[in-house]
Amino acid sequence: xxxxxxxxxxxxxxxxxxxxxxxxxxxxxxxxxxxxxxxxxxxxxxxxxxxxxxxxxxxxxxxxxxxxxxxxxxxxxxxxxxxxxxxxxxxxxxxxxxxxxxxxxxxxxxxxxxxxxxxxxxxxxxxxxxxxxxxxxxxxxxxxxxxxxxxxxxxxxxxxxxxxxxxxxxxxxxxxxxxxxxxxxxxxxxxxxxxxxxxxxxxxxxxxxxxxxxxxxxxxxxxxxxxxxxxxxxxxxxxxxxxxxxxxxxxxxxxxxx
Amino acid sequence: xxxxxxxxxxxxxxxxxxxxxxxxxxxxxxxxxxxxxxxxxxxxxxxxxxxxxxxxxxxxxxxxxxxxxxxxxxxxxxxxxxxxxxxxxxxxxxxxxxxxxxxxxxxxxxxxxxxxxxxxxxxxxxxxxxxxxxxxxxxxxxxxxxxxxxxxxxxxxxxxxxxxxxxxxxxxxxxxxxxxxxxxxxxxxxxxxxxxxxxxxxxxxxxxxxxxxxxxxxxxxxxxxxxxxxxxxxxxxxxxxxxxxxxxxxx
Numbered sequence: 407x408x409x410x411x412x413x414x415x416x417x418x419x420x421x422x423x424x425x426x427x428x429x430x431x432x433x434x435x436x437x438x439x440x441x442x443x444x445x446x447x448x449x450x451x452x453x454x455x456x457x458x459x460x461x462x463x464x465x466x467x468x469x470x471x472x473x474x475x476x477x478x479x480x481x482x483x484x485x486x487x488x489x490x491x492x493x494x495x496x497x498x499x500x501x502x503x504x505x506x507x508x509x510x511x512x513x514x515x516x517x518x519x520x521x522x523x524x525x526x527x528x529x530x531x532x533x534x535x536x537x538x539x540x541x542x543x544x545x546x547x548x549x550x551x552x553x554x555x556x557x558x559x560x561x562x563x564x565x566x567x568x569x570x571x572x573x574x575x576x577x578x579x580x581x582x583x584x585x586x587x588x589x590x591x592x593x594x595x596x597x598x599x600x601x602x603x604x605x606x607x608x609x610x611x612x613x614x615x616x617x618x619x620x621x622x623x624x625x626x627x628x629x630x631x632x633x634x635x636x637x638x639x640x641x642x643x644x645x646x647x648x649x650x651x652x653x654x655x656x657x658x659x660x661x662x663x664x
Numbered sequence: 665x666x667x668x669x670x671x672x673x674x675x676x677x678x679x680x681x682x683x684x685x686x687x688x689x690x691x692x693x694x695x696x697x698x699x700x701x702x703x704x705x706x707x708x709x710x711x712x713x714x715x716x717x718x719x720x721x722x723x724x725x726x727x728x729x730x731x732x733x734x735x736x737x738x739x740x741x742x743x744x745x746x747x748x749x750x751x752x753x754x755x756x757x758x759x760x761x762x763x764x765x766x767x768x769x770x771x772x773x774x775x776x777x778x779x780x781x782x783x784x785x786x787x788x789x790x791x792x793x794x795x796x797x798x799x800x801x802x803x804x805x806x807x808x809x810x811x812x813x814x815x816x817x818x819x820x821x822x823x824x825x826x827x828x829x830x831x832x833x834x835x836x837x838x839x840x841x842x843x844x845x846x847x848x849x850x851x852x853x854x855x856x857x858x859x860x861x862x863x864x865x866x867x868x869x870x871x872x873x874x875x876x877x878x879x880x881x882x883x884x885x886x887x888x889x890x891x892x893x894x895x896x897x898x899x900x901x902x903x904x905x906x907x908x909x910x911x912x913x914x915x
Binding site: 412415416419420423427430431434497499500501502503504505506573574575576658661662 | 679688692737740744758764765766767774778779781782783786787
């Protein structure tokens with residue numbers, strides 16, 4: 407039993423070491439350092455706010471917070487999965503020199519994204535204070551929703567990390583998916599604004615459900631509906647299981663292919 | 665400890681040698697319909713068996729492409745064998761030709777942390793040893809320099825020091841002395857002898873026949889993935905050189 411515990415301990419150590427060193431490498435030699443990770447979501451916020459509040463005259467209450475929350479949730483998904491794409495090839499020299507579980511680079515990409523998410527949440531807090539917005543008590547459910555999203559990110563990161571070694575197209579396909587996903591997720595509009603038939607398709611997207619639930623608990627004081635929770639948990643579980651199976655199939659020879 | 669430190673039994677490993685590598689899903693899909701084979705099988709290792717005892721220095725020699733590095737990678741679990749089994753008693757550290765997989769953008773100290781964490785140490789244990797590792801590698805001035813600015817010799821010194829000071833039970837050395845200077849070679853030699861005295865097993869891969877003859881206890885000669893001979897250093901080295909001469913005559 408002790409050996410299993412030791413293995414887990416070691417696994418965790420490597421995971422966090424990778425996650426932190428990835429952040430260090432990413433922002434090394436830049437003057438602002440990790441602050442850069444906040445520039446992108448804030449820039450998106452500025453542009454979307456300008457476009458949709460002045461040109462399209464959307465009337466969503468507390469629009470800046472609505473937007474920022476959606477951007478942050480989506481960024482978490484985008485960062486975790488895109489970091490995973492090259493997580494194995496970036497560590498090719500390490501992979502061919504010392505043995506460690508092949509799942510770690512992919513999973514650590516998710517952890518890196520989670521660290522960035524925490525920073526962005528601080529910014530969201532600052533916005534709430536600056537706009538004198540008091541969130542309803544249901545905001546306490548937000549960590550649970552984000553935990554579910556974390557599971558989703560890990561479930562996608564694992565297969566993406568090996569698939570991109572096997573097939574270089576994965577990266578290009580995934581970038582298209584991520585870009586399209588941004589517009590198909592209720593970040594700058596409300597889910598109800600979509601026509602019914604679109605809603606009935608998009609409800610299967612766990613990201614759509616996560617963002618919608620986050621909006622509900624932070625802005626409207628509504629707990630997620632049973633329907634939302636079932637769809638989100640269901641689709642996430644399916645993705646995690648399929649992701650793990652894909653990973654298991656390809657991981658064996660992956661070091662030889664790098 | 666009756667059991668051998670390393671037991672390798674009937675290990676075989678094949679690689680697919682792609683002539684035109686199928687990298688994209690489109691190519692994979694189209695080639696699915698063509699029956700043409702895109703690769704040939706390379707027998708990197710073919711039915712290799714040997715044992716290494718505790719306190720033994722086991723040399724492996726052979727020409728380039730004979731499967732020496734592949735064998736070390738299989739022993740250290742980086743590759744899985746296609747058939748056969750490998751049994752290792754204790755912690756194992758590979759020191760392959762180019763360092764311990766150091767990340768070029770990280771400093772020497774950060775890399776020591778990274779490698780040792782992967783080898784199974786926690787932060788406190790490493791903190792105690794970092795200074796010793798840097799000192800042993802004679803890299804005091806460069807502790808906070810990025811590894812990408814290191815010479816090959818410096819990287820090797822850092823890798824060797826890290827692996828020696830984490831004190832593994834088994835050490836795999838692949839061409840490590842090729843880039844070190846004379847004084848560091850002496851230091852390595854002393855350390856290896858000390859390891860041997862303390863009952864640790866060492867596998868030493870080299871093209872330096874004088875070194876192999878002078879400090880290995882047993883030597884294996886690999887010939888295109890097959891075991892050519894296992895025996896006393898002198899005889900095995902002679903057999904290897906003879907086979908090379910024969911090949912020359914053929915040409």
